[in-house]
Amino acid sequence: MIFPQSEHNKQAQPQIENYLSTLRSHLRGVSEPYAQEFLAELRSHIYDKISDGETSPASVDEVLTALGSPKELAREFSASVVLDAANESKSSLRMLLLLFRWASLSVAGLFVFLGAIAGYFVGGVLLLCAAMKPLHPHAVGLWAFHDATGDLNLSFRLGSADPPAGAHELLGWWIVPLGVLAALVLILSTSRLAQWCVRKFRASTLAGTLGGLQTKMGRFS
Amino acid sequence: MGRGASEQSIGDKWEVQLRKGCLELAILAALWSGRLYGLEILRRLEDDSNLVVSEGTVYPLLSRLKALGLVNSEWVESEGGHPRKYYSLTKSGKQRVLEMAGIWARFSSSIGKLLDPLSRGSL
Numbered sequence: 001m002i003f004p005q006s007e008h009n010k011q012a013q014p015q016i017e018n019y020l021s022t023l024r025s026h027l028r029g030v031s032e033p034y035a036q037e038f039l040a041e042l043r044s045h046i047y048d049k050i051s052d053g054e055t056s057p058a059s060v061d062e063v064l065t066a067l068g069s070p071k072e073l074a075r076e077f078s079a080s081v082v083l084d085a086a087n088e089s090k091s092s093l094r095m096l097l098l099l100f101r102w103a104s105l106s107v108a109g110l111f112v113f114l115g116a117i118a119g120y121f122v123g124g125v126l127l128l129c130a131a132m133k134p135l136h137p138h139a140v141g142l143w144a145f146h147d148a149t150g151d152l153n154l155s156f157r158l159g160s161a162d163p164p165a166g167a168h169e170l171l172g173w174w175i176v177p178l179g180v181l182a183a184l185v186l187i188l189s190t191s192r193l194a195q196w197c198v199r200k201f202r203a204s205t206l207a208g209t210l211g212g213l214q215t216k217m218g219r220f221s
Numbered sequence: 222m223g224r225g226a227s228e229q230s231i232g233d234k235w236e237v238q239l240r241k242g243c244l245e246l247a248i249l250a251a252l253w254s255g256r257l258y259g260l261e262i263l264r265r266l267e268d269d270s271n272l273v274v275s276e277g278t279v280y281p282l283l284s285r286l287k288a289l290g291l292v293n294s295e296w297v298e299s300e301g302g303h304p305r306k307y308y309s310l311t312k313s314g315k316q317r318v319l320e321m322a323g324i325w326a327r328f329s330s331s332i333g334k335l336l337d338p339l340s341r342g343s344l
Contacts, residue, residue: 041259041280041306048260048305068275077281084288 012060016046019064026074029082029101038077042067079105086198092120095191102198112197119190123183129158130179141175143167244282246325249310249318252292256309259283283308291317 020039027035049063067073082105086098099116102109132140143155145167155167171178244266251257251265263279286292291314296304310318 037306038280038284040304042277044258044303044305045260045276045280047303066276068277072275073277073281076278077284080281080285080288084285 012050015060015064016043019046019067019070023070023074026071026078028074028078028104029085029098030078034081075105083198083202087195087202089191089195092187092191095194096120099194108197108201112194116190116194119186119193123187123190125158126179126183126186130176130183132158133173133176133179141172142170144170244279245286246318246321248279248282248286249291249314249321252308252310252314253318256295256307258297258305258307260305262308286314290314 020043023042024035024039027038030038046060046063046067050060079102082098082101086095086102089095089098096113096116099109099113103113129140140158143157145153145155147153154170247266248262251262257265259280262283263276266279283292283294287294287308290311292308293311294306294308297307298304
């Protein structure tokens with residue numbers, strides 16, 4: 001990308017590139033082409049302002065101050081890119097990765113990330129049970145037994161230890177289809193719920209104020 | 222004295238929130254009559270409405286509007302020798318800005334009615 005090389009611009013260049021590289025280092029979860037395009041757009045903005053022929057050219061300091069703190073700008077851009085990608089993501093692994101990045105950007109993101117971890121983890125364990133049952137039929141299953149006080153206990157087992165004495169298995173081979181079904185439902189609904197949170201959060205940051213005021217005003221008029 | 226200062230800051234915060242909330246509408250409306258690049262949009266906003274708090278915030282917002290499919294963008298070489306990123310409204314962007322303009326008109330007329338007694342009282 002070629003920029004006009006006046007004497008004025010040459011002097012300004014290190015300062016501008018310094019600003020842009022600080023900003024680049026704070027971009028999280030933004031793919032390289034997106035980052036490059038964002039930087040190119042800001043570079044274009046900066047050079048336009050310092051070499052503006054109509055008004056007196058602004059000093060580089062003024063231009064960069066008006067643009068705002070590079071760290072803050074990078075956070076804002078990262079959050080918008082990450083949230084947009086999470087909203088469209090179909091794969092659970094990619095979703096989790098994007099939520100992890102959102103978690104590093106905001107507290108709301110952290111809570112949604114932890115919730116999603118829990119949902120995917122339990123879903124994963126259920127899938128593992130279904131896969132292990134044919135290999136170790138006596139180690140995997142849902143057992144019911146009466147303990148010393150006579151209370152009924154349910155024991156969900158995944159391992160090599162023997163089931164408690166006197167216990168009987170509840171599901172048998174049904175654990176395979178039921179486990180797979182429950183896992184799929186859990187994983188899909190975790191993704192849906194996370195996407196719902198992302199949309200809610202996005203709506204509240206993007207011009208939510210006007211919509212909110214509008215509904216409140218409806219009650220007055 | 223202290224009370225006056227805190228009232229002042231409440232007023233400022235309210236104004237900042239109000240401006241932020243209107244920024245999406247203002248950007249989409251600025252693009253109504255044709256494509257513009259970021260700095261042109263900013264100048265439009267500064268001249269007509271004084272909406273922008275920090276200039277940089279307009280760029281993440283534009284990228285979000287693009288992700289939402291409300292605007293398109295294209296790089297165009299300028300006579301100055303460097304390319305500029307131009308934005309234009311998509312079909313759904315045009316629809317959205319018309320909807321928002323309708324909401325805005327209803328909203329500001331109902332606020333106007335509420336504020337009527339204030340201006341009469343001061344006369």
